[in-house]
Amino acid sequence: MYQHLDINGKTIDLPLGKVVCLGGNYADHIKEMSSLVTEEAVVFMKPSTALVPLTPSFAIPTDKGACHNETEIAVLIQSKLCKADEQTCLAAIWGLAMAQDLTLRDVQKRLKSQGRPWERAKAFDASCPVSAFIPMDNLTDIQNIDFSLAVNGEIRQASNSANMERSIAQALAEISQQFTLLPGDIVLTGTPAGVANLNPNDQLTLKFDQYEFKTSVLGN
Template sequence: MTYVVPAPPQPSVAVAGSEARFPVRRIFCVGRNYAAHAREMGRDPDREPPFFFTKPADAVVGDGETVAYPPETANFHYEAELVVAIGEGGRDIDEARALDHVWGYAVGNDLTRRDLQLQAREQGRPWDWGKAFDRSAVVGPLRPVSEVGHPATGRIHLSVNGETKQDADLSELIWSVPEIIAILSRSMELKPGDLVMTGTPAGVGPLKPGDRCEIEIEGLGAITTRIGEPS
């Protein structure tokens, strides 16, 4: 195959305990999937169900990396999330069989330019500039299902400079992982390499240059991101 410009590299994330990596095809994200977070964002979780948005595959950032404070924002936020890696594709996946399509799980951070997101929301515009910018999807090393099973409960905890900011349990997800996969696959075909960021608990807040953000999910370990000066 010959291209008229250089082909971009394949985005990927680490696999715990392996030199092999997981290729990233697409990143789906679930919005307002914890009731308390929906309320802190001014929404009613009993009337407005969760929904999906996306990030580009090359927005992926690994554990331990420094993310420069992004441009065009004065309100840059963290969001701790459970990440699901799809290993077997499908369309119209039965919820009862949905977990058969999961390769593994990781700890993630859905970095957000909150001011741009809220501005877009108020104007009825897409969220891309607030959510889908460069280096906005921190994903730690994937852990295969064979090692960790399917975490449906367990503490999800985020701290900034050692101070707890988010502290919840995976059992608080409005849409569970099987439900997310089933609902998502009704709209488009899932394929190996797809990642799903499942939503964040209450307690989202700002990051600034020099901050150290750490997220831990019970059974999946911890990831750390440092925020650098604007580039």
């Protein structure tokens, strides 16, 4: 069962909420996916049932085609945000974590070709493994954080939060103009280039600032 945890393994006193995901927030991933740059942020959601712990392992579907990694910085919200400015948004962040926006790529391509929503590809149960959260007090500059994903010892994704098209504060402010973010909600801030298929028995290492998270992929 998923709970918000801090880096020391203690439960964070915030409820389980929705997951709001930002698409197209790294130029190299936009190019990789042959996507269009849009004036408005691409936003979609996952339900609370998508949340599972990143470590020590998580499971992926094995009967729906390719399941891709999308390594993202996750933001845990600690106070209500509605039509908020950037400073208010920054003050509302409990901390940051590493997450996977698991994507059933074959399913997504089929849905896109039919002009249909992506939920079947993005919002399935256990589609959002999340690490422990690092408190804001432990982070010097959230817009200058290196992060990476290695799969079986080989770097697959690597970037820095400075490369975001929209900063974390800008993204939260824009999202809050459309709908309210509540305590316990998580915002995923987009993935850099390097999305590819995951397989059962893959060994993953995610690095974020000076923190490291090791996990294994299971099949279901």
